[in-house]
Amino acid sequence: MTETLLTAAGDNPREGLRAVRALRELADRLESLQVERARELGWSWQEIADALGVSKQAVHKKHGRRI
Amino acid sequence: MFERFTSDARNAVVEAQIVARQAGSRSIESRHVLVGLAEGGGRAGAALEAVGVDRDAVAARLRAQLSETGLDATALASLGIDLAAVRRRADQVFGEGALDRATMKRRRGHIPFTSDAKKSLELALREAVRAGSSEIHDGHLLLGILRNAGSQAELELSRSLAAAGTDAAALRSAVDHPEAQAS
Secondary structure, three states: OHHHHHHHOOOOHHHHHHHHHHHHHHHHHHHHHHHHHHHHOOOOHHHHHHHHOOOHHHHHHHHHHHO | OHHHEOHHHHHHHHHHHHHHHHOOOOOEOHHHHHHHHHHOOOHHHHHHHHOOOOHHHHHHHHHHHHHOOOOOHHHHHHOOOOHHHHHHHHHHHHOOOHHHHHHHHHOOOOOOEOHHHHHHHHHHHHHHHHOOOOOEOHHHHHHHHHHOOOOHHHHHHHHHHHHOOOOHHHHHHHHHOHHHHHO
């Protein structure tokens, strides 16, 4: 893990930025799936926002329209 | 520049946006535009056929390439993340293929062009000027991609031309003189 983290935090910006971008894409998709499921399970927007550590407005703006 | 596009050229750009969305891309690059051109019924598709390029095969190959770029397994592996393992887990919790579907719902709004795609469109303008045309049709878009040397779309297109035993000059001629090819 130490070695792998060197890439994202390492000295080659191109590789590091690519890794960050890939991570963000993966995180976005997982967030989308988790939020959708939480809503289906009856979670309120406030509960989801608290769990994600963001404001209710932010989570609603990002996910509200499509769920 | 877009106001000088013919309806076929506009359709190709709209199609490129749809292709990008289907592939889960955050931006439209010139390969997406090339898929739109190859699958479209305009002058670009006709010119490709005229020089013997299998345009459906080109489009299919590009679509396969582009659909893989949504999640970057190599970059994630460099962080110690096993994408296959994440995908398996996501399948269990959210259903088969959930991770790959997750992106499409999100991309509803405007998808921006990459600088590579913008360059191809600018070069299409130059191709129109070169041909003495006051409007930019989809054949010019195709030649614009071909002029964008070193881009992935250009490489793919050049490879397809070479495989068909033809070249850029023949394609340009087919775009400029569609009637000459009909006979």
